[in-house]
Amino acid sequence: MHTTTRPHFICNDCIFSLACSEDENSPIRKSTSLVKQYRVLKPREVLYLPKNKFQYLYVVQKGAIKTYQTEADGHELIRGFYFAGEILGYEAISAGFYPFSAVSLCETLICEIPYSSLLKFLQNKILLQENILHSISQQLNIGVYLASSTADQRLAAFLIDLSTRLHLLNTEAEFILPMTRQDIGNYLRLTAETISRIFSRFQKRKLIKINHKKIKFLQFTSLQKIAEGL
Amino acid sequence: MHTTTRPHFICNDCIFSLACSEDENSPIRKSTSLVKQYRVLKPREVLYLPKNKFQYLYVVQKGAIKTYQTEADGHELIRGFYFAGEILGYEAISAGFYPFSAVSLCETLICEIPYSSLLKFLQNKILLQENILHSISQQLNIGVYLASSTADQRLAAFLIDLSTRLHLLNTEAEFILPMTRQDIGNYLRLTAETISRIFSRFQKRKLIKINHKKIKFLQFTSLQKIAEGL
């Protein structure tokens, strides 16, 4: 499970860097670092399942992860997508177990943060305390656009949200949708067909260019207006 | 704004009790207690508005509060309801200001927790740290049932959720809906008419007894089945 090389591009902004030595070879790191283990996940590899004992928070270093729960009718309800630099697992703190499943969408690299060690480490680290509260607070505001009334609004808002979270160089850059139409639909509470239809409609209106998983914004501001319901 | 009497029924379970002396008359309390101020809100009194500077977390001692944001089209989108013992304001930690409005639904009593004092107080209080993380984590799992597909499912799940959060003595007890049909609709992403119709339908099926704001469960388990989509 260990990787020999350690990625750095995310670490600079990571709230746990205060507890995680930057120097891979430092002897100090081995004893004090919060992050003892990295994991590489192949596409569609399970990170955790519902009712699994909560032990770790995870930081996505590279790749993408979806969390979801399976409804009584077998329908898959997506709770969230997590990309490079984002943290998952907070929902499990209160219950003591993960309330749903987490699966990688593509090859993904993650750091494991043992929660019990983190709690011990937290004492006296007022800055880290603040940063963690800040970070969880952010997650309370995720996906507000799920409440948007029309399907066009929700999908436009989703695309804009994605584009910011995938660290694009600019808003006109082409990027890859790591998830399927079905995943998007399960997240936005729409069907895959509806997602497909709206993509086609957006393309006809020259708002985006889309070809399977490759997507590119042509009129970012128009999309924003749609997202806002104007 | 101060009240002379101090309520106790909530305090025993309050995560901030560690930082909040139980004894109203103790001289210690005045200097060390986190909670310096209580506030009584009349019905429909504003607690905070969007963009207001974030200074306090609030604990509801008695009554009910709704948080909401107003969409571009003027539609009021309800983010959450908060009842006795529940905490609101966490969403503001990351932004530094409250991202939406909070208004009381009926006469309501709240405690103000100054966030900056709380942060200072947190140091070395590992139990309090844990409790707060636990408490925010819970809020990440609120309102999952908003994703339920049908209107009947969402409303049934909402009623069940309400009944647990209002501290009813038993599941057959009659209780008061503190919010309007419109509020419920704005929370569940349905119209007030739809809420009214479903209430009528549930009543015809003898699942509930409802008369304006007074409601009573007649077949709790049937409601649970509806909520689960069975």
Place this chain on the structure above:
DNA sequence: CGCTGGATTGAGGCCGATCAACTTCAGTGG
């Protein structure tokens, strides 16, 4: 090469929104 899962496109149906009329209730002032 054919297989398989994902994506696209079309036809038809249903659930919840919209619009509108009416009732009930709480609050106010004569």
Place this chain on the structure above:
DNA sequence: CCACTGAAGTTGATCGGCCTCAATCCAGCG
């Protein structure tokens, strides 16, 4: 006390957006 008022709630008729079901297309891959 009752009349008046406006907000909240109920109920009905109609409409439209999204779902369902189905056929076809396409890319990736053994």
